[in-house]
Amino acid sequence: MSSRSDRRRRRRHHLALALTAAIALAGCADAVRSTPSPSGRSSDSMSAVALPPAGGRLDYQLGGAYPPAGPVQTVVRDRAARPDPGRYSVCYVNAFQTQPGDRELWPDDTLLRRDGRVVTDPDWPDEVLLDTSSEARRERIAAVLVPWVERCADDGYDAVELDNLDSYTRSGGALERQDNVALARRLVDAAHAKGLAAGQKNAAEDSEVLREGAGFDFAVVEECAAYRECPTYEQVYGDRVLDIEYTDNLPRTFAAMCADEASPRSMVLRDRDLEPAGSPGHVARVCP
Numbered sequence: 001m002s003s004r005s006d007r008r009r010r011r012r013h014h015l016a017l018a019l020t021a022a023i024a025l026a027g028c029a030d031a032v033r034s035t036p037s038p039s040g041r042s043s044d045s046m047s048a049v050a051l052p053p054a055g056g057r058l059d060y061q062l063g064g065a066y067p068p069a070g071p072v073q074t075v076v077r078d079r080a081a082r083p084d085p086g087r088y089s090v091c092y093v094n095a096f097q098t099q100p101g102d103r104e105l106w107p108d109d110t111l112l113r114r115d116g117r118v119v120t121d122p123d124w125p126d127e128v129l130l131d132t133s134s135e136a137r138r139e140r141i142a143a144v145l146v147p148w149v150e151r152c153a154d155d156g157y158d159a160v161e162l163d164n165l166d167s168y169t170r171s172g173g174a175l176e177r178q179d180n181v182a183l184a185r186r187l188v189d190a191a192h193a194k195g196l197a198a199g200q201k202n203a204a205e206d207s208e209v210l211r212e213g214a215g216f217d218f219a220v221v222e223e224c225a226a227y228r229e230c231p232t233y234e235q236v237y238g239d240r241v242l243d244i245e246y247t248d249n250l251p252r253t254f255a256a257m258c259a260d261e262a263s264p265r266s267m268v269l270r271d272r273d274l275e276p277a278g279s280p281g282h283v284a285r286v287c288p
Contacts, residue, residue: 049197050158052088052218054239055265057286062092063274070286074242074266076161076220079148083156090199090220090242091152095145095187096164096180097127106130110141112174121170129167132179141183146190153194160191161199161220165210177206184214199242204229207236218242225263226251234264243267247283258287 056073065081075084076092083089098106112119112131121127131137152160165184168175188198192215200207200216204224210216218240224230226249233241241264245257254269268286275282 049192049195049217050088051197052090052159052199052240052242052266056088058242058244058266058268059284059286060242060244060268060270060274061276064276064279066277069277069284072286076242079152083158085156088159089157090159090161091149091155091157091196092161092163093145093148093152093187094127094164095162096130096132096167096183097121097124098130100124100126103128105144107140110137110144112171114172114174119171119174121164121167127164129171129175131175132168132183133175135182138179138183138186142186142190145187149187149190149196150194153191153196157196159197159199159218160187161201162187163201165201165206166203177209181206181209181213184210184216188215200237204232207233211236220244221264222246223249225257225260225267228262230262230264239265241266245269246272248272254285254287263287 053073057071058074058076059068059072060076061068061081062076062078065077065084068075068084068087072087074088074090076090077083078092083091098111103111106128110130112129112133118128121129130141132141149160162184165180168177168180191198197217198215200210200214200219202221203210204221207219217237219233219237220242221229221233222244223246224233224241224243225245230241230243243264243266245254245267247269249272250257250269257263258267265287269283271281271283273281277284
């Protein structure tokens with residue numbers, strides 16, 4: 001099952017317009033390692049991947065790209081946006097549900113159905129769950145997603161973040177965790193083959209399975225400090241946990257959360273709508 005906070009905290013704004021930025025990112029990672037496939041097999045085509053800077057300051061920009069303020073080292077943006085030149089850049093991909101407005105991109109048999117009707121996310125009714133229940137369907141889903149992952153690499157990103165890994169918990173029993181892990185393994189392998197690190201998004205209770213079964217390298221999480229879930233991720237990913245906290249759900253001051261040793265060092269405070277800089281309500285604060 002997904003953690004109790006996963007369904008209450010997701011907020012994703014996706015750019016429909018590609019933004020102009022410089023393309024190449026180089027030398028911005030503080031660690032590089034060769035990543036074997038989850039099966040343990042090595043591949044000559046698999047590149048070494050650069051991991052996010054351990055404890056590096058983070059900005060999360062799904063609502064629109066902008067130059068970060070202050071000494072930010074890691075930036076997450078939607079796959080339609082360009083990466084931030086000179087910073088470790090993570091490319092967001094909604095991998096297990098359709099994007100709002102993009103349903104026509106998906107073959108009919110990749111959409112999960114119950115009694116002839118598509119199954120949607122209860123919290124995001126304009127997102128349809130993808131049907132990962134068979135190898136054939138997973139391959140048809142991968143035929144759409146793998147080019148998106150590869151485009152992230154071609155655009156100059158360092159890593160990819162795969163969202164909605166826990167869609168099986170919203171499927172009414174039609175999907176199983178192992179179905180999603182199998183698709184995740186396919187996508188992580190594709191990312192590694194292009195030299196991208198792969199980030200698990202949320203799904204705290206599945207972290208160990210996703211790390212061992214799919215080969216994820218780090219985690220991107222929401223409100224783990226607010227819900228005191230960060231140790232669950234850190235037991236698996238160490239200090240490569242990127243945490244987003246939101247202004248409308250702070251159980252204590254952000255300063256107190258930063259001072260808490262249980263909080264990740266890579267933690268940013270954002271407004272719930274992830275507004276870009278200059279917009280009303282925009283908040284983007286990092287720990288000292």
